[in-house]
Amino acid sequence: MFTQAEENYLKAIYALENESSESISTNNIALKMETKASSVTDMLKKLAAKKLVEYKPYKGVHLTFEGEKVALKVIRKHRLWEYFLVKKLKFSWDSVHEIAEQLEHIQSDDLVNSLDAFLGFPKKDPHGDPIPDKDGIVVSNTSINMLGMKVGDVGVLNGVKDSTDAFLRYLDKKNLALGDRIKIIDIEPYDNSVYIETKTHHMSISKHVAKNLYLKNKK
Amino acid sequence: MFTQAEENYLKAIYALENESSESISTNNIALKMETKASSVTDMLKKLAAKKLVEYKPYKGVHLTFEGEKVALKVIRKHRLWEYFLVKKLKFSWDSVHEIAEQLEHIQSDDLVNSLDAFLGFPKKDPHGDPIPDKDGIVVSNTSINMLGMKVGDVGVLNGVKDSTDAFLRYLDKKNLALGDRIKIIDIEPYDNSVYIETKTHHMSISKHVAKNLYLKNKK
DNA sequence: ATATATTTTTAGACATATCTAAATTTAAAT
DNA sequence: ATTTAAATTTAGATATGTCTAAAAATATAT
Ligand SMILES: [Mn+2]
Ligand SMILES: [Mn+2]
Ligand SMILES: [Mn+2]
Ligand SMILES: [Mn+2]
Numbered sequence: 001m002f003t004q005a006e007e008n009y010l011k012a013i014y015a016l017e018n019e020s021s022e023s024i025s026t027n028n029i030a031l032k033m034e035t036k037a038s039s040v041t042d043m044l045k046k047l048a049a050k051k052l053v054e055y056k057p058y059k060g061v062h063l064t065f066e067g068e069k070v071a072l073k074v075i076r077k078h079r080l081w082e083y084f085l086v087k088k089l090k091f092s093w094d095s096v097h098e099i100a101e102q103l104e105h106i107q108s109d110d111l112v113n114s115l116d117a118f119l120g121f122p123k124k125d126p127h128g129d130p131i132p133d134k135d136g137i138v139v140s141n142t143s144i145n146m147l148g149m150k151v152g153d154v155g156v157l158n159g160v161k162d163s164t165d166a167f168l169r170y171l172d173k174k175n176l177a178l179g180d181r182i183k184i185i186d187i188e189p190y191d192n193s194v195y196i197e198t199k200t201h202h203m204s205i206s207k208h209v210a211k212n213l214y215l216k217n218k219k
Numbered sequence: 220m221f222t223q224a225e226e227n228y229l230k231a232i233y234a235l236e237n238e239s240s241e242s243i244s245t246n247n248i249a250l251k252m253e254t255k256a257s258s259v260t261d262m263l264k265k266l267a268a269k270k271l272v273e274y275k276p277y278k279g280v281h282l283t284f285e286g287e288k289v290a291l292k293v294i295r296k297h298r299l300w301e302y303f304l305v306k307k308l309k310f311s312w313d314s315v316h317e318i319a320e321q322l323e324h325i326q327s328d329d330l331v332n333s334l335d336a337f338l339g340f341p342k343k344d345p346h347g348d349p350i351p352d353k354d355g356i357v358v359s360n361t362s363i364n365m366l367g368m369k370v371g372d373v374g375v376l377n378g379v380k381d382s383t384d385a386f387l388r389y390l391d392k393k394n395l396a397l398g399d400r401i402k403i404i405d406i407e408p409y410d411n412s413v414y415i416e417t418k419t420h421h422m423s424i425s426k427h428v429a430k431n432l433y434l435k436n437k438k
Numbered sequence: 439a440t441a442t443a444t445t446t447t448t449a450g451a452c453a454t455a456t457c458t459a460a461a462t463t464t465a466a467a468t
Numbered sequence: 469a470t471t472t473a474a475a476t477t478t479a480g481a482t483a484t485g486t487c488t489a490a491a492a493a494t495a496t497a498t
Contacts, residue, residue, distance in 0.1 A: 005455060025476085027476080035457090036458085037477085038457075038458080039456055039457070040476090041476065041477055042456080046454090057463090057477070058463060058464065088337060089334060089337050091333065099325070099329075102325045102327070103325060106318070106321045108318050111308070114304075114308040114309065118307060118308050222484075244446085245446055254487090255486075255487060256446060256447085257446085257487070258487070260448085261485075277445080277492095277493060
């Protein structure tokens with residue numbers, strides 16, 4: 001249906017639209033995709049011709065309903081495969097992204113839906129990101145950022161903003177995993193670092209790290 | 220490492236080398252790949268430059284050791300994914316080939332080997348074809364063709380020569396499946412059709428169909 | 439042995455996707 | 469309001485993979 005390149009652009013534009021509500025610029029996309037602005041322009045024209053994006057030269061771009069549908073399908077596949085790799089093939093959560101980048105382009109509705117059923121219709125991928133369902137419906141994340149929490153608050157770690165291998169391995173090293181119950185013991189005003197308590201230990205979390213952690217409030 | 224196109228050519232050449240011991244011609248490949256001879260020539264030059272095939276213009280081509288290694292890796296992936304689709308995702312054996320054609324190009328040794336372990340190191344794919352192991356070692360098929368059997372012989376159906384959807388669906392319709400014990404009751408001299416007995420019924424098999432069935436001799 | 443047919447290769451074109459460098463448009467600064 | 473800077477687009481090139489049509493090589497027939 002669509003080429004891998006087209007799918008990757010749609011996915012990137014979708015991500016950009018969801019992380020900032022401003023109009024998406026050629027440079028935004030080039031940066032995210034590690035490519036050149038001129039390449040982006042070429043592709044935007046192609047996607048616009050296929051009615052997947054609305055594109056006004058010099059004025060930025062946004063997904064059409066159709067484009068968003070395609071992006072969500074790719075994201076669904078990406079996250080289902082990541083779940084498969086971690087839960088069935090015992091991959092670590094920091095090693096699945098690259099492989100899912102390939103698997104997300106396999107074209108077969110039957111395959112995706114059978115895989116979904118085989119996995120038991122999971123709601124979230126190994127990084128806490130929601131998995132769009134068959135119809136492209138994705139639950140909006142109600143989690144809150146650790147930076148927004150107050151001393152005494154309790155939550156369950158259920159998502160990460162940064163999904164790079166480096167950050168995920170840092171969490172592994174610190175023995176922090178999705179599902180962990182975390183209590184905010186203290187917030188250091190000097191550097192905004194957060195001192196937390198888990199079931200097994202205490203630790204200090206830098207502001208930079210706290211910014212990349214999402215928790216579900218426990219009351 | 221290699222492009223999908225390169226891998227598909229190597230796989231096709233491997234298959235041709237195994238179904239006839241003659242030198243593989245440009246036209247042979249074009250026919251098998253449903254492409255044009257000129258396209259094949261272009262690709263053969265590319266593969267020869269990469270030392271994956273030995274190619275003498277006008278004189279045909281054959282795989283180098285390196286080229287065979289790549290082909291076997293692709294075939295290993297193809298058959299493991301087919302096994303996965305049938306055994307885990309409950310696909311029918313006539314519907315997996317097309318999807319496996321895509322999945323066989325996913326690049327990750329970790330993935331293939333983990334999948335292999337997850338599946339319990341299967342020896343044969345859903346069509347009875349042997350699955351090359353981690354090191355590219357593939358057991359040669361000791362099965363015999365139904366056409367070579369005599370009246371009174373007994374065997375277990377364990378492979379098909381023709382793996383097209385049409386043939387596989389024909390076998391389903393006739394209630395013939397891999398693993399079935401089959402006894403040769405009679406061979407009709409007029410049209411070489413074979414009258415067989417299975418655990419549950421009797422039936423007549425045309426010469427054309429018999430040619431596409433492999434059995435493991437039971438004594 | 440020469441003519442004819444078949445196979446294979448080459449030449450040139452096209453589609454996709456990417457890049458560099460130059461031109462253009464828009465935004466920011468003086 | 470010009471000038472300068474930044475962002476974006478265009479022009480032209482390259483790489484991959486495919487095709488059609490023409491040329492060249494090989495095989496077959498008379
Ligand atoms: Mn990912
Ligand atoms: Mn993920
Ligand atoms: Mn197959
Ligand atoms: Mn098969």
